[in-house]
Amino acid sequence: MEIWQSERLSAIPWLVHGTATRVFGSTRYPNEGETDRTQDKRDQFIRSLGLDPSRLVVSGNTHSNHLVSLPSYYTNLISPPNPNPNLVSPPNPNPNLVSPPFQGGVRGGYSLVPDCDGLISSSPNIILGTKTADCLPLFLVDPVSHTIAIAHAGWKGVMAGIAIEAVHTLARTSNAKLQGKKLSVNEKLSVNEILVAIGPSIGACHYAIRDDRRDEMLARTPFVLKKDFMPTSPNPSLAGGEAYLVDLRAIVIRQLVSYGISSSNIDVSAPCTACDPDTFASYFLSHDASQGMLSVIALK
Numbered sequence: 634m635e636i637w638q639s640e641r642l643s644a645i646p647w648l649v650h651g652t653a654t655r656v657f658g659s660t661r662y663p664n665e666g667e668t669d670r671t672q673d674k675r676d677q678f679i680r681s682l683g684l685d686p687s688r689l690v691v692s693g694n695t696h697s698n699h700l701v702s703l704p705s706y707y708t709n710l711i712s713p714p715n716p717n718p719n720l721v722s723p724p725n726p727n728p729n730l731v732s733p734p735f736q737g738g739v740r741g742g743y744s745l746v747p748d749c750d751g752l753i754s755s756s757p758n759i760i761l762g763t764k765t766a767d768c769l770p771l772f773l774v775d776p777v778s779h780t781i782a783i784a785h786a787g788w789k790g791v792m793a794g795i796a797i798e799a800v801h802t803l804a805r806t807s808n809a810k811l812q813g814k815k816l817s818v819n820e821k822l823s824v825n826e827i828l829v830a831i832g833p834s835i836g837a838c839h840y841a842i843r844d845d846r847r848d849e850m851l852a853r854t855p856f857v858l859k860k861d862f863m864p865t866s867p868n869p870s871l872a873g874g875e876a877y878l879v880d881l882r883a884i885v886i887r888q889l890v891s892y893g894i895s896s897s898n899i900d901v902s903a904p905c906t907a908c909d910p911d912t913f914a915s916y917f918l919s920h921d922a923s924q925g926m927l928s929v930i931a932l933k
């Protein structure tokens with residue numbers, strides 16, 4: 634496997650998505666202040682999906698529940714389609730807007746939106762991306778307005794409700810787009826039409842935690858239940874006192890369903906990263922922070 638893709642989302646003709654496997658090497662984009670050593674790998678992955686790497690926008694990933702909606706205005710700033718070669722700068726679609734809507738920036742072949750863990754867009758000019766290495770990459774699609782989102786969900790983000798925020802923001806963005814088109818009320822998006830795919834991420838078979846983490850998770854949100862934790866059997870590889878295996882995906886699914894997503898619209902078929910470390914980056918196994926996987930979603 635070169636690229637992991639959700640079968641459910643692959644059936645949508647106007648959508649492109651996927652998670653890069655280690656066939657490409659590490660496709661993790663750098664944190665603030667780090668040297669970028671993986672641009673060629675990311676570009677290769679994105680091109681293999683038939684997309685233009687210069688249109689990649691990624692989230693900073695700070696384990697928050699914050700998502701940023703990328704309007705087409707910003708998209709035009711990233712890579713302005715120049716309708717008139719005699720025009721030096723692209724026309725500003727909104728002259729009252731002096732500065733871009735967020736303090737992001739273009740760096741070495743991609744644009745970074747800091748201080749967020751998810752991105753939303755309904756523009757075909759943009760590729761939304763996130764990096765993971767055991768955390769859950771979430772792909773969200775509204776098939777009514779063709780609005781898409783990607784989010785990064787580690788245990789802290791899951792506790793903070795990143796999946797719930799992703800649904801809220803996607804629905805809000807989608808309905809704003811539909812209103813802009815003056816569609817009838819009947820065409821308004823229902824949340825239960827949203828499709829979600831959980832990408833390759835650590836499963837309940839491998840995600841071992843200490844009992845203090847379990848206690849913290851149970852205290853943080855009612856979406857975490859005692860049945861999400863299974864006592865570990867004696868295992869020499871767990872030298873840090875890990876006492877429980879936790880099913881992070883089950884918690885995310887519970888959050889999504891409780892906020893109106895149909896369980897039949899959630900694809901949970903992705904493999905566990907730690908079960909197949911030759912194919913997927915797993916920080917839990919390698920403790921190598923330089924390794925990671927880029928996940929992307931884009932409209933054709």
Ligand SMILES: [Zn+2]
Nearest residue numbers: 838839905908
């Ligand atoms: Zn596993």
